[in-house]
Amino acid sequence: MNLVPVSVSDYRRIAERKLPRFLFDYVDGGAYGEVTLARNVADFAGISPRQRVMRDVSSVDTSASLAGTDCAIPLALAPVGMGGMLARRAEIQAKRAADAAGVPFTLSTVSICSLEEVAEVSDRPFWFQLYMLRDRGVVTEILNRAWSVGVRTLVFTVDLAVVGERYRDVRNGIAGGASTWGRLRAGPLSYLSHPRWLWDVGLKGKPHTFGNLASYVPAATNPTQYRDWVGRQFDASVTWKDIAWLREQWQGQLIIKGVLSPEDGIAAAQAGADAVVVSNHGGRQLDGVASSVSTLPRVREAVPEQVSVLMDGGVRCGLDVFRAVALGADGVMIGRPWAYAVAARGEAGVRGLLEAFAREMSVALALCGVTSVAEVSRDLLILDNDRH
Numbered sequence: 001m002n003l004v005p006v007s008v009s010d011y012r013r014i015a016e017r018k019l020p021r022f023l024f025d026y027v028d029g030g031a032y033g034e035v036t037l038a039r040n041v042a043d044f045a046g047i048s049p050r051q052r053v054m055r056d057v058s059s060v061d062t063s064a065s066l067a068g069t070d071c072a073i074p075l076a077l078a079p080v081g082m083g084g085m086l087a088r089r090a091e092i093q094a095k096r097a098a099d100a101a102g103v104p105f106t107l108s109t110v111s112i113c114s115l116e117e118v119a120e121v122s123d124r125p126f127w128f129q130l131y132m133l134r135d136r137g138v139v140t141e142i143l144n145r146a147w148s149v150g151v152r153t154l155v156f157t158v159d160l161a162v163v164g165e166r167y168r169d170v171r172n173g174i175a176g177g178a179s180t181w182g183r184l185r186a187g188p189l190s191y192l193s194h195p196r197w198l199w200d201v202g203l204k205g206k207p208h209t210f211g212n213l214a215s216y217v218p219a220a221t222n223p224t225q226y227r228d229w230v231g232r233q234f235d236a237s238v239t240w241k242d243i244a245w246l247r248e249q250w251q252g253q254l255i256i257k258g259v260l261s262p263e264d265g266i267a268a269a270q271a272g273a274d275a276v277v278v279s280n281h282g283g284r285q286l287d288g289v290a291s292s293v294s295t296l297p298r299v300r301e302a303v304p305e306q307v308s309v310l311m312d313g314g315v316r317c318g319l320d321v322f323r324a325v326a327l328g329a330d331g332v333m334i335g336r337p338w339a340y341a342v343a344a345r346g347e348a349g350v351r352g353l354l355e356a357f358a359r360e361m362s363v364a365l366a367l368c369g370v371t372s373v374a375e376v377s378r379d380l381l382i383l384d385n386d387r388h
Contacts, residue, residue, distance in 0.1 A: 005344060006356055008316045008337045014344035015086075018197060020190035022172035023085055027339045029168035030283035036291065037283030040314030043291040047323045048382040052369030062361045064373045066331045067153055067253045067275040067308050069125070072102030073358050074331030074373055075321055077338050077350075078312050079129035079155065084112020086343040088205035094342055095121045097350035101358070106155055106333070107212075109142070110230055114211025119149035129155040129257070131230075132238045132246070138216055143249055145212075152252035155277070156243070158268075159258030161236040164285035240271045247272030255310070257333075260295055262302030265309075275308035275330075282313050282335055293324060297378075300328030318360025322368070325376045 005011045016024050030037030064074035077098050083090045091105075091113040098105035099122050106127040107118050118126060128151045133139050146154070191198045210217075210230075217229045235242075247254055256268040257277035268276045278296045280289050292313035300309045311324050312333040324332050334357075341349035365371065368380045 005341075005349065005352065008340060008353070011337070011340040011344045011349060011353060015340040018194065019086065019343050020194050020197060022169075022190060023082075024343075025168040025172055026082065027080070027086065027336060027343070029166055030287065031164035031166050031285055032287035033167075034283060034287065036280055036287050036289050039291045040280070040283055040293070041316060042314075043294050044314055044316070044320050044323055046383065047293070047327070049319065049322065049326075049364060049368050050380050050382050051367050052380075053367075055369035057366035057369065057371055059371060060362045060365050061372045062358060062365065064325075064331055066104065066310065067255055069104050069127075069153060069253075070102075071104065071331065073318070073321065073354075073361050074325055074329075075354075075357060076104040076127065076310070076331065076333045077106055078333035078335035079106045079108035079111075079157075080335050080339045081108045081110040082112060083108065083339065083342070084205060084211075085201065085208065086339055087346050088201050089113055089117075090342045090346075091118055092121055093347035094338055094350050095126060097338075097342075097347050097354060098126075099124045100351055101354035103354065104153070109212055110210050112205075112208060112211060114214070115142075115145050115149050115151070117211060123150075125150050125152055127151065127153040127155050127255075129157060131157055131160055132235050132242055133230075134232075134235045135216075139246075140249060142212060147252070153255065154250050154252060155255045155257050156246060157257045157281075158238070158243070159260070159279070159281050159285055160234055161238060162234065164281070164287070166284060240267050243268070243271035243273070255308075257312075259299060260289060260292070262298045265299040265303040265307075269303050269307045273307060275310060276303060277333060278309065278311040278329070279333075280313055293327065296324065296327050296329055318357040318362070319364045321357065321361050322364035322376065323381065325373060326378055326381045328378070 003010055062073045064071050066076055077094060091111050095105045095118050104127050106129050108129050109131055128146045191202060253274045255275040256273040258279050259265045259268055259276045260280055265276050278292050278299050280292055292311045296311050308330045310331050310333055311329045315332045315334050321332050338350050341353040
């Protein structure tokens with residue numbers, strides 16, 4: 001394929017061709033009938049920028065600050081589980097690209113590369129995402145490891161008390177339930193039909209362990225076995241009191257990811273969060289819930305002003321970043337976009353993607369007649385209900 005990728009959909013097309021089917025579906029899919037997955041993207045389309053002309057926009061500044069981190073654009077790379085299965089040591093490649101673009105990279109608990117390996121990329125701090133595991137001793141130890149390698153911003157995911165039903169993962173055998181033929185087709189046969197991936201990632205990209213968890217699951221030898229252990233560690237009894245405990249353990253910035261209601265945004269702030277991420281887990285948990293962008297304004301209005309508000313889910317271009325900021329977000333996180341890009345073109349793909357987001361954000365600012373992120377407001381949008 002000679003496609004020169006520019007948009008997220010371009011990178012997605014290339015990633016679909018390059019990846020074994022089960023891995024592409026793992027990244028691309030959502031819960032149940034994937035209604036919320038589609039809604040996340042579609043609801044951005046109903047938000048029109050209000051174009052303004054004849055303004056001096058000769059100098060446009062897209063820089064911002066997210067949860068105490070200075071960024072070239074108001075965007076951070078979201079945590080992507082099993083990222084290192086998409087490209088050889090993909091988390092390393094993505095961190096390098098994020099450093100070059102001047103935006104934060106967030107490492108997942110269930111990444112292939114470990115905290116220590118990612119920290120070796122550069123002295124630029126990265127963010128780390130964690131779940132509340134049943135074994136609080138493991139949680140405390142991981143927090144200490146993160147702090148020791150320079151992590152000062154913790155992204156704590158709260159919408160995984162149970163794992164959503166993801167039909168694609170069941171069909172492909174990742175979540176169990178597939179027939180012997182289905183597992184064979186998703187595993188060995190899929191690998192053999194993608195020889196470049198098999199050589200570059202399957203063989204040269206080893207080890208395929210969850211780097212942050214290897215010492216806690218020494219008998220595990222592949223991502224599926226680690227996923228099983230993590231699944232058993234998810235704690236459905238967690239409440240906001242546990243977040244208050246976490247706040248006592250963690251001295252850096254604390255971002256609570258997975259808020260989808262004003263009430264939960266307020267509770268997160270009361271538990272000590274410095275920021276919240278309005279998120280439905282990319283449509284991968286409870287299908288049919290509202291899109292993140294439609295929920296964003298109510299959460300922003302509800303939480304205290306000193307608490308930063310980010311959002312993720314459906315962000316596919318720099319114009320979407322502009323839309324989110326205009327609706328009250330301090331910035332956004334992107335997961336699938338960088339996952340597609342790293343699968344398609346490695347570090348160069350993620351760099352290209354982030355450069356495109358920066359250009360598009362700059363154009364949106366200029367053509368709406370403003371020269372900085374601080375000037376972006378709700379007045380620069382026309383929503384569907386404004387047209388009636």
